[in-house]
Amino acid sequence: MKDIFQLNRNLKCEVKIELSQAILKRTVPKQEDCSHVSKKQENRPHVSVSTHVAKEEINTMAYVKSEAFGKVSPKDVKSKTTINTKAIGNTKFKWNKVKEWLAEKMFFFCAFISVFSLALITAYIFIKGTPIIFKIGLSDFIFNKDWNPDPVRGNPSFGIFSMIAASMLATFGSVIAGSFLGILTAVFLAEIAPLFAVKIFKPAIELLAGIPSVVYGFFGLVMIVPLIRKYLGPPGNSLLAVIIILTFMILPTIVNISEAAIKAVPAEYKEGSLAVGATHIQTIFKVVLPAAKSGILASVILGMGRAIGETMAVILVAGNSTLMPESLLSPVRTLTANIALEMGYAFGDHESALFATGVVLFIFIMTLNIIFNMLVNKAGGHHD
Amino acid sequence: MINNMTNKNIIINMNKNLNENINENMNRVAGNASVRLIDKFIRAVIWFFSFIALGFLIWIIVFVFIKGIPHISLSFLTSPNNGKNEGIWPMIINTLFIVVTSLAISIPVGIGAAIYLVEYSKPGKVINTIRFAVETLAGIPSILYGLFGLIFFVTIMKLSFSILAGALTLSIMVLPTVIRTTEEALKSIPSSYREGSFALGATKLFTIRKVVLPCAVPGILTAVILSTGRIVGETAAVFLTAGMGRNIARNIMESGRTLSVHLYILAKEGISFDKSYATATVLIILIAIINMASSRLAARMKK
Numbered sequence: 045m046k047d048i049f050q051l052n053r054n055l056k057c058e059v060k061i062e063l064s065q066a067i068l069k070r071t072v073p074k075q076e077d078c079s080h081v082s083k084k085q086e087n088r089p090h091v092s093v094s095t096h097v098a099k100e101e102i103n104t105m106a107y108v109k110s111e112a113f114g115k116v117s118p119k120d121v122k123s124k125t126t127i128n129t130k131a132i133g134n135t136k137f138k139w140n141k142v143k144e145w146l147a148e149k150m151f152f153f154c155a156f157i158s159v160f161s162l163a164l165i166t167a168y169i170f171i172k173g174t175p176i177i178f179k180i181g182l183s184d185f186i187f188n189k190d191w192n193p194d195p196v197r198g199n200p201s202f203g204i205f206s207m208i209a210a211s212m213l214a215t216f217g218s219v220i221a222g223s224f225l226g227i228l229t230a231v232f233l234a235e236i237a238p239l240f241a242v243k244i245f246k247p248a249i250e251l252l253a254g255i256p257s258v259v260y261g262f263f264g265l266v267m268i269v270p271l272i273r274k275y276l277g278p279p280g281n282s283l284l285a286v287i288i289i290l291t292f293m294i295l296p297t298i299v300n301i302s303e304a305a306i307k308a309v310p311a312e313y314k315e316g317s318l319a320v321g322a323t324h325i326q327t328i329f330k331v332v333l334p335a336a337k338s339g340i341l342a343s344v345i346l347g348m349g350r351a352i353g354e355t356m357a358v359i360l361v362a363g364n365s366t367l368m369p370e371s372l373l374s375p376v377r378t379l380t381a382n383i384a385l386e387m388g389y390a391f392g393d394h395e396s397a398l399f400a401t402g403v404v405l406f407i408f409i410m411t412l413n414i415i416f417n418m419l420v421n422k423a424g425g426h427h428d
Numbered sequence: 429m430i431n432n433m434t435n436k437n438i439i440i441n442m443n444k445n446l447n448e449n450i451n452e453n454m455n456r457v458a459g460n461a462s463v464r465l466i467d468k469f470i471r472a473v474i475w476f477f478s479f480i481a482l483g484f485l486i487w488i489i490v491f492v493f494i495k496g497i498p499h500i501s502l503s504f505l506t507s508p509n510n511g512k513n514e515g516i517w518p519m520i521i522n523t524l525f526i527v528v529t530s531l532a533i534s535i536p537v538g539i540g541a542a543i544y545l546v547e548y549s550k551p552g553k554v555i556n557t558i559r560f561a562v563e564t565l566a567g568i569p570s571i572l573y574g575l576f577g578l579i580f581f582v583t584i585m586k587l588s589f590s591i592l593a594g595a596l597t598l599s600i601m602v603l604p605t606v607i608r609t610t611e612e613a614l615k616s617i618p619s620s621y622r623e624g625s626f627a628l629g630a631t632k633l634f635t636i637r638k639v640v641l642p643c644a645v646p647g648i649l650t651a652v653i654l655s656t657g658r659i660v661g662e663t664a665a666v667f668l669t670a671g672m673g674r675n676i677a678r679n680i681m682e683s684g685r686t687l688s689v690h691l692y693i694l695a696k697e698g699i700s701f702d703k704s705y706a707t708a709t710v711l712i713i714l715i716a717i718i719n720m721a722s723s724r725l726a727a728r729m730k731k
Contacts, residue, residue: 413563
């Protein structure tokens, strides 16, 4: 037995060396070398067991070497043994597997960048913003109406209640007006309007969905604000102007998505309703709109997100006073406007307070997002 | 026999009842004069409010156009912006610069992410996390991106106010758009294409490279166009990261304002309303071109 093992080892070593030399030199081993191996095998007793093991060893060698070299051309090992051709096939397979694995990891990395970015954004805004909230106290920060960040003018105080109120009022006002107008317009475009009207209005709505918000703001500044000043009294830059601008800014979003939702309602629903004698209008309000409910709600929430997050258009028409809004005509400052207006020159506690404003805004938006996702999932479930 | 007769009678009776019911319903629902009146009224209300909404929206475009077109001239478009000239050439170039840089970052990453989501991912926690992140990123308002860009890219990574800082911020902002649009395109490719490729012995990567991606090219182009639209229209995030330099940025480390930021500054500072109208018109025309390109592509994709 000892002999056999010894022999085995010797044989393996020889084959290994030969093979690795062959691969390293990338030359075709001569035919004699092969025969030399097999002759050795024939000359010795009990060799059949060991050759089997040796062959397997050759296979593994081929794997290892080929991985180290990248690719092994068939020439290199082909003449060595018959089993090696199989090994080469496997080699290519293996290399491809490595490539596939790398590619999958790379794609995964790309997908993970979004998670990473979200984490980074959340972390930085919270890290910069929360210390000041704890420093002045949560309730003092949120429920204090006094925003006076400048240490030159007496004690600085950071209260954002007036801005939260302004943001809320502007958002809800515009969302109520926008969803009323938007849903009616969507119904009009999807169900009632004659074809030529759809052909004119649809591209216009799509264009308006893409127009930069600052253009809306500019339009408000040169058109809406003077009108309010003239007919409703000064100063013109007011909560009302903000609501009007935001209403028309979110209108295209609401119309586009609601219209798609209305059109997605299966025709059978409508036909069924019409067949039992309901009028077209009854069908729209009792069958189509309830069926498209989640899509329409999603569009409203999306519009709400746009309204609460809008900055530049709002700055142009809001007047930006930090006082508590008293009526529709009083100038206001929203959370977003507060950040954009003062970020340029803020430092120290003031800068942190602006980030804290961002934190509050972020929490609002996250709440809206979660509601939106729930609605979209629900809507998706319905259609499936 | 008798049984059969009664059955028939019952059926006839039932039919009669049903007919009466339907008639009654018809009368109650449609035949009623007041119902007709309400119908007409609601119809009028819908027409009225739709026309207010649509009319207002069209008024914005027409108004800005009428005021802006007379002030657009070749010299306005091509002269620099310094004390003497008030052209928008630098802003046009900066806008182009920032669009190209952000797309160069966001498109490859977005395509990779979409491929992972469509071709590789299996249902589970990882995919849910990624989807949640993409949805959330899509909902974050631009001012928060601006804040993040200001603190992270401008301050911590010391890029200062520069095209690069702006482009990095914007590329995160448009990433959800790119991912979603590409994903839709990839999903619309019939699975038989992939199966055919696999059946011929191609590997997954090879299939993606040679079969899936070429089919998704129109979708990817749509993603490019949509993101361009968002980047061109963005103000808050750019203004906080790319700064307000009024000259052409000579490299990506220099500050430069885009057209939207320029319009904001013109309007906010009340520098010149004529120039503001003209800039707004240029912006609307740009967006209109971008929209037309994307709807053309969408139509081609449907074919």
